[in-house]
Amino acid sequence: MAYLDIAHLEKSFGANRVVKDFSLPIDKGEFVSLLGPSGCGKTTVLRMVAGFETPSAGAIRIEGKDIVPLRPNQRNIGMVFQAYALFPNLTVAQNVGFGLRIAGVAGKEAQTRVGEMLDIIGLPLAEYGARYPFQLSGGQQQRVALARALAPRPRVLLLDEPLSALDAKVRVRLRGEIRDIQRRLGITTIFVTHDQEEALSISDRVVVMNAGIADQVGSPFEIYNRPATPFVASFVGTLTPFEATVIDPRVGTVMSGGLTMNLGRPLSAETGTAVPIALRPEAVQLGRASGREIILPATAREVEFMGSVIRIRAEAAGQSFLLDTFNRPDAPPPQPGEAVEISFSGRDVIVIGV
Amino acid sequence: MTRILAWVALILGMLYFILPLVGMTEFSLSMRRGVYSLDAYTTILGDPRFRQTFGYSVLMAVATIIFGVLLVVPTAYWVRLRLPWIRPYIEFITLLPLVIPAIVIVFGYIRLYNTSSWLPLTGSSMGTNLLLVFGYATLALPYMYRAVDTGLRTLDVGTLTEAAQSLGAGWGTILFRVILPNVLVAVLSGAFLTFAIVIGEFTMAALLDRPAFGPFMQILGANRAYEPAALAVIAFAITWACMGLIQLVTRLQKHTRAGA
Numbered sequence: 001m002a003y004l005d006i007a008h009l010e011k012s013f014g015a016n017r018v019v020k021d022f023s024l025p026i027d028k029g030e031f032v033s034l035l036g037p038s039g040c041g042k043t044t045v046l047r048m049v050a051g052f053e054t055p056s057a058g059a060i061r062i063e064g065k066d067i068v069p070l071r072p073n074q075r076n077i078g079m080v081f082q083a084y085a086l087f088p089n090l091t092v093a094q095n096v097g098f099g100l101r102i103a104g105v106a107g108k109e110a111q112t113r114v115g116e117m118l119d120i121i122g123l124p125l126a127e128y129g130a131r132y133p134f135q136l137s138g139g140q141q142q143r144v145a146l147a148r149a150l151a152p153r154p155r156v157l158l159l160d161e162p163l164s165a166l167d168a169k170v171r172v173r174l175r176g177e178i179r180d181i182q183r184r185l186g187i188t189t190i191f192v193t194h195d196q197e198e199a200l201s202i203s204d205r206v207v208v209m210n211a212g213i214a215d216q217v218g219s220p221f222e223i224y225n226r227p228a229t230p231f232v233a234s235f236v237g238t239l240t241p242f243e244a245t246v247i248d249p250r251v252g253t254v255m256s257g258g259l260t261m262n263l264g265r266p267l268s269a270e271t272g273t274a275v276p277i278a279l280r281p282e283a284v285q286l287g288r289a290s291g292r293e294i295i296l297p298a299t300a301r302e303v304e305f306m307g308s309v310i311r312i313r314a315e316a317a318g319q320s321f322l323l324d325t326f327n328r329p330d331a332p333p334p335q336p337g338e339a340v341e342i343s344f345s346g347r348d349v350i351v352i353g354v
Numbered sequence: 355m356t357r358i359l360a361w362v363a364l365i366l367g368m369l370y371f372i373l374p375l376v377g378m379t380e381f382s383l384s385m386r387r388g389v390y391s392l393d394a395y396t397t398i399l400g401d402p403r404f405r406q407t408f409g410y411s412v413l414m415a416v417a418t419i420i421f422g423v424l425l426v427v428p429t430a431y432w433v434r435l436r437l438p439w440i441r442p443y444i445e446f447i448t449l450l451p452l453v454i455p456a457i458v459i460v461f462g463y464i465r466l467y468n469t470s471s472w473l474p475l476t477g478s479s480m481g482t483n484l485l486l487v488f489g490y491a492t493l494a495l496p497y498m499y500r501a502v503d504t505g506l507r508t509l510d511v512g513t514l515t516e517a518a519q520s521l522g523a524g525w526g527t528i529l530f531r532v533i534l535p536n537v538l539v540a541v542l543s544g545a546f547l548t549f550a551i552v553i554g555e556f557t558m559a560a561l562l563d564r565p566a567f568g569p570f571m572q573i574l575g576a577n578r579a580y581e582p583a584a585l586a587v588i589a590f591a592i593t594w595a596c597m598g599l600i601q602l603v604t605r606l607q608k609h610t611r612a613g614a
Contacts, residue, residue, distance in 0.1 A: 071519075072516070072520060073519045073520075073522045073523055078520060078521075079517070081513050081517060083510055083513050085510065085513040085517035087514065087518075087532055087536070088509075088536055089535040089536050089538075098518070099521035103522055145517075148517075149520070149521075152522065158520075
């Protein structure tokens with residue numbers, strides 16, 4: 001039985017159904033991300049788990065007990081908000097101890113717990129305990145918010161886009177810290193984000209949401225490499241989509257724009273049917289490479305320098321291909337209009353939803 | 355040229371306000387012929403009626419502030435949190451005391467709560483005091499509500515409430531340990547304004563026949579020459595002290611200091 005079981009959850013605001021038959025069993029200690037664009041219903045699901053929204057239908061169970069009838073302050077579910085939401089009138093120590101005081105944990109025990117929490121987030125009590133939120137940076141404030149949420153030892157931790165308000169470097173560092181703390185404490189966590197890199201990098205499982213529906217649930221590897229729907233394929237990562245026709249489903253041969261490709265695996269579609277296929281930019285190589293049996297003469301059209309990676313849009317066989325190549329200081333990228341060769345393997349072709 | 359005109363306007367404005375005050379202060383110090391003295395102030399401060407009426411008005415002001423805070427803070431908080439669409443109506447209601455004269459309000463009270471009504475509050479001193487507190491709270495409502503609402507505007511009330519709820523806090527804890535401390539400066543601003551209004555209020559106290567400072571000033575003004583001027587200076591000093599305290603509290607509040 002799942003530790004946290006979200007079953008057939010529905011939420012409507014008037015005639016607008018924002019969450020539709022959403023089900024998600026989560027194991028104890030699991031880190032699950034809800035990923036999707038703005039308005040897809042991910043935050044509404046989180047708020048229903050927290051108790052800030054009442055589901056129109058469905059159940060939310062923790063260890064088999066339905067928590068929907070409970071008020072937010074009776075659920076023992078910790079939450080970290082995008083805007084930190086630290087209490088401005090309280091010091092760091094008082095903020096972290098807020099939930100403990102309400103839970104009746106007082107005196108030395110409370111002080112010890114506050115100290116432990118502040119140690120975990122790397123802001124020692126002696127140095128930071130007496131500071132006010134306005135005396136901390138954004139990253140420090142969010143750490144304190146995390147410590148505050150964890151101090152009462154909640155059954156579930158909810159993170160509502162906690163990194164969105166931070167700058168890029170702090171965001172990357174803090175997401176690693178959050179994952180590390182979550183693993184150490186073994187706390188069941190739901191993380192809401194619209195940032196695919198965040199979701200893929202720290203989650204045990206990712207739920208890609210689209211228009212109130214869970215389009216796909218899977219490990220980051222599955223979500224990235226085997227997108228179940230065109231939406232997941234287009235939302236997660238970058239890819240070059242093609243339309244292809246199945247030639248031989250037993251061996252996985254397809255044809256797209258006069259190009260025959262062997263995918264190296266059987267397809268469940270019938271001969272002659274159209275299937276959407278796609279290639280990730282990292283699957284396409286500039287020049288020839290071993291194991292990449294499809295080699296095409298191409299013309300570089302756009303070259304985008306992204307630091308460690310250079311993204312090139314090239315045209316070949318009447319189609320447009322995106323490809324990523326690592327930046328090498330000794331090998332400058334091609335100029336737009338320059339003739340190049342590109343190569344890829346049929347095995348790297350993603351067949352969407354088949 | 356524009357700058358000179360601005361200075362002229364400013365100086366004229368200041369003279370308009372300051373000259374009468376200077377004249378009044380000068381007059382209050384002129385009780386002894388030919389020399390300035392504090393005789394008028396000594397007389398007033400030594401008058402037992404001054405202490406009695408001033409003490410009564412301070413008590414009424416404190417009661418009004420407590421009642422006002424308990425009425426306005428939860429209302430303004432709830433309106434911001436759950437009923438934002440109702441805000442324009444609440445603002446309109448809170449502005450009504452500015453356009454409805456105090457005499458109308460107090461006559462309404464007397465008519466509603468007289469000794470032959472179903473709730474005869476005017477039948478006892480305690481009941482009338484209570485009525486006076488309600489009346490004062492009504493008069494102070496525009497200032498208190500605006501001050502608190504402005505304070506709440508600086509907070510993300512919704513998220514703070516949800517953060518407190520997720521930590522196990524009930525409504526009482528949220529209101530008194532999260533919201534109120536964070537709008538304390540605003541509440542104190544409203545409280546000092548309320549204090550200043552109550553201390554000088556005449557109409558309600560006189561018509562409800564309560565021994566307040568306002569009616570005392572009027573009685574003194576009708577019978578004496580220099581003492582009323584001294585009393586007016588004292589009343590102004592109290593009001594300005596209240597304004598100064600608002601500034602002081604704003605500056606001293608730790609967690610909202612500049613740099614936040």
